[in-house]
Amino acid sequence: MIKKRLFTQKIWFSILKMAVLINGAALAVILYFILSRGWRAISWEFLTQAPRDSMTAGGILPCIVGTVCLCLVTIFVALPIGVASAIYLNEYATQEKLVRVIRLGINNLAGVPSIVFGLFGLAFFCIVLKMGVSVAAGGLTLGIMTLPVIIGASEEALKSVPNTYREASLAMGATKWQTIRKVVLPVAFPGIITGSILGISRAAGETAPIMYTGAVFFTPDLPTSIFDEVMALPYHIYVLATAGTHIEATRHLQYGTALVLIALVLGMNLFAIILRSKMRKKLRI
Amino acid sequence: MESNIKMHTENLDFFYGNFQALYTVSIEFAQNRVTALIGPSGCGKSTYLRCLNRMNDLISGIKVKGQVILDTEDIYDPSLDVVTLRRRVGMVFQKPNPFPKSIFENVAYGLKVNGVKDTAKITEIVEKSLKQAAIWDEVKDRLNESALGLSGGQQQRLCIARALAVGPEVLLMDEPASALDPIATQKIEELIGELSSKLTIIIVTHNMQQAARVSDKTAFFYMGKLIEINDTDTLFTKPGLKQTEDYITGRFG
Numbered sequence: 051m052i053k054k055r056l057f058t059q060k061i062w063f064s065i066l067k068m069a070v071l072i073n074g075a076a077l078a079v080i081l082y083f084i085l086s087r088g089w090r091a092i093s094w095e096f097l098t099q100a101p102r103d104s105m106t107a108g109g110i111l112p113c114i115v116g117t118v119c120l121c122l123v124t125i126f127v128a129l130p131i132g133v134a135s136a137i138y139l140n141e142y143a144t145q146e147k148l149v150r151v152i153r154l155g156i157n158n159l160a161g162v163p164s165i166v167f168g169l170f171g172l173a174f175f176c177i178v179l180k181m182g183v184s185v186a187a188g189g190l191t192l193g194i195m196t197l198p199v200i201i202g203a204s205e206e207a208l209k210s211v212p213n214t215y216r217e218a219s220l221a222m223g224a225t226k227w228q229t230i231r232k233v234v235l236p237v238a239f240p241g242i243i244t245g246s247i248l249g250i251s252r253a254a255g256e257t258a259p260i261m262y263t264g265a266v267f268f269t270p271d272l273p274t275s276i277f278d279e280v281m282a283l284p285y286h287i288y289v290l291a292t293a294g295t296h297i298e299a300t301r302h303l304q305y306g307t308a309l310v311l312i313a314l315v316l317g318m319n320l321f322a323i324i325l326r327s328k329m330r331k332k333l334r335i
Numbered sequence: 336m337e338s339n340i341k342m343h344t345e346n347l348d349f350f351y352g353n354f355q356a357l358y359t360v361s362i363e364f365a366q367n368r369v370t371a372l373i374g375p376s377g378c379g380k381s382t383y384l385r386c387l388n389r390m391n392d393l394i395s396g397i398k399v400k401g402q403v404i405l406d407t408e409d410i411y412d413p414s415l416d417v418v419t420l421r422r423r424v425g426m427v428f429q430k431p432n433p434f435p436k437s438i439f440e441n442v443a444y445g446l447k448v449n450g451v452k453d454t455a456k457i458t459e460i461v462e463k464s465l466k467q468a469a470i471w472d473e474v475k476d477r478l479n480e481s482a483l484g485l486s487g488g489q490q491q492r493l494c495i496a497r498a499l500a501v502g503p504e505v506l507l508m509d510e511p512a513s514a515l516d517p518i519a520t521q522k523i524e525e526l527i528g529e530l531s532s533k534l535t536i537i538i539v540t541h542n543m544q545q546a547a548r549v550s551d552k553t554a555f556f557y558m559g560k561l562i563e564i565n566d567t568d569t570l571f572t573k574p575g576l577k578q579t580e581d582y583i584t585g586r587f588g
Contacts, residue, residue: 144395214432218494221388222445222501223422232448233434333435333481 084308091306100270105290106299110307115272116185116280117314120264121254123189123276124196129246131193132200136242139201140208141230160198164258167195171263186276188264192253199252203245207238240329247322251315257284267293283311341366341535342387342424342505347401349382349559351394356382359401360561362554364505369527369536371546371567374556375582380539383556384507387537388424389417405505422449425503429510431490433482433497438474441482441493445501460500468496469526488519495526506530508538512545524549543583547571555579 099109135156143149171191181187211234219229235242253259265285273280287307290300342364349357357379364370372380385391386403389410403410410420422445433441442461451457461478465471470492474485482493491511498506508527512520527536527549540546546553547567554564555578563570563579574580 146395212432214428214430215434217390217393217426217428218432218434218497219444219448220393221390221421221426221428222448222498223418223420224445224448225418228448232444237435 081312084305084312087302088305088307088309091302092309096303096306097310101268102270104295105268106296106303110281110283110286110303110310112269112272112281113283113286113307114310114314116265116282117254117284117311119185119273119276119280120189120192120260120282121250123185124192124250124253125246127190127193128196128200128250132197132246133204133242135197136201136204136208137230137235140205141226141234156198156201159194160202162195164195164256167191167259168262170194171259176263181277183262183264183266183279184277185264185273185280188260188280188282189276191259191263192256195256195259196249196253199249200242200246203249204238204242207241207245208234210241211237237333240326240333243329244322244326247318247325251318251322254318255284255311255315257288261285261288283307283314287311339366340364342403342405342537344383344386345402345404347383347386347403348399349379349386349391350398350400352396356559357386358560360556362561362564364535364537365552366535367531367533368551369531369538369549371550371553372537372539372556373541373543373546373553373582374562376541378556379559380554380556381509384509384537384539387505387507388421388426390426392417422501423503424505424507425498425501426507427491427495427498427509427511430514431487431494433485433490433493435481435483437479438482438485438493439478442497442500445497449501464496464500465493467499467530468492469522469529470496486519488515488522491515491519491523492526495523495530499530503534505535505537508536510539510541513541520545543571555582557582 096109097114098111100112101110102108139149139152143152168191171187171194175181175187175190176183179187181190215233215237216229219233220226224232260282264280265282266279267281267289269279269281271278287304290304290307291297340363343362345361346359347357347361348355348359360379360383362370372384374380382391386399387410391397391399399411405420405424408415410424434444436444439461442464443457446457446460451460462471462475465474470489473489474493482490485493491514495506495511512523515523524545527538530536531551538546538549550567552564553567553570555562555570555574557578563574563576565575570579571583574583580586
């Protein structure tokens with residue numbers, strides 16, 4: 051019954067193919083939707099000026115700067131802690147039970163809804179640590195939210211380094227740390243960086259964690275320190291679309307802002323992909 | 336000619352958790368001689384080899400009893416520095432495992448991690464090691480290219496050069512040719528012959544012809560026990576025990 055088996059195979063392959071097509075189509079539709087409605091709003095003025103006339107005119111510069119600042123703080127918080135945790139868990143930790151409990155904790159952290167991170171940030175960073183609504187508090191909140199992603203990506207990258215490299219290095223009289231520093235990390239680096247950038251670009255688009263901790267409704271000033279409050283792209287979209295007094299009048303600005311946000315996020319992802327392929331080529335793996 | 340004993344084990348027991356992998360293994364390794372360890376898969380010969388430079392330390396839940404003596408020191412003595420031990424007892428692995436670095440960097444790695452900073456000295460030792468490993472002529476014009484671009488046989492000789500660079504006194508080889516084609520294997524075997532004038536070599540192999548070709552002494556392992564050890568010629572022509580004879584004539588294993 052070879053015919054029937056081939057037929058079954060054909061059906062299943064078609065179903066799998068469909069699933070992939072739906073993915074691609076979703077992205078294409080979103081991009082088309084935002085592009086077609088948002089491109090008219092994009093101008094030099096839009097990118098370089100603050101909003102004016104109750105946010106119905108002007109640009110979104112404070113939002114762009116705010117989001118970039120939040121991302122930078124997120125990177126500074128989450129990248130070192132995340133990578134260090136992954137190295138510890140994957141290379142050093144020997145007590146299997148303890149590691150399992152820590153991993154469980156990290157996985158659960160990843161499952162916490164983003165609004166809960168926002169409330170936690172408000173309660174802890176803004177109030178207890180007296181940071182107020184600021185880039186620091188918002189960035190820290192996003193950072194904690196991004197940690198599990200970075201730890202996960204880094205652990206995957208470290209696991210993919212063949213054990214034979216570690217053995218070869220140790221067998222030549224290298225210490226464990228030298229082995230990690232000079233052999234394991236360089237090989238794992240492309241994976242760590244790509245995974246981390248993807249995690250951070252995800253954080254760049256989050257609204258809930260920053261709406262109480264870092265972002266404000268309106269401020270025409272650009273931040274001068276990490277303890278200033280900022281406007282941010284995702285929160286600005288939310289504000290324009292739901293909380294403004296001229297929702298219809300700002301429709302094109304909403305799509306314009308969304309377009310800038312998507313460009314920023316996709317730009318970061320593209321950067322990650324290019325960086326990875328460049329580093330892989332250098333390592334020749 | 337009797338030569339000095341470079342390394343020996345005394346009643347070495349080894350456990351993975353509750354599983355005993357080695358039973359009271361005592362072997363003496365003569366200086367600048369090649370000793371082959373043979374036996375069927377799972378007989379403990381690789382485990383034994385990895386006790387000699389404490390590579391088994393990387394596995395959790397292991398236990399070692401008995402002694403492994405290098406010159407006069409017990410290498411499992413708590414005061415002994417395992418990093419220094421591994422510099423003195425080098426290792427070449429079953430699968431060629433060069434780092435994804437340049438050919439030069441691969442050989443220089445061991446020197447750098449052991450604190451050699453003088454570039455001229457590093458360059459000199461890299462060249463010397465590559466020559467010793469009989470691969471210099473093939474790579475001298477491409478030292479800065481990735482080691483992963485070499486063939487399997489070249490990679491393995493590069494790994495031998497890399498191990499030689501830190502100046503080991505003993506070289507452990509864990510089936511170093513089992514992943515290579517016959518011509519590359521022959522080159523490795525010739526190399527072992529040349530190196531044995533300066534080094535004590537202990538080689539695990541599945542290939543009995545190889546053991547017969549390269550080694551001075553051969554030890555036969557079975558089920559975690561040392562069954563028989565003798566001069567290679569004697570062991571292969573007049574094995575003392577029925578078990579050894581059955582194995583080397585291919586009746587089991």
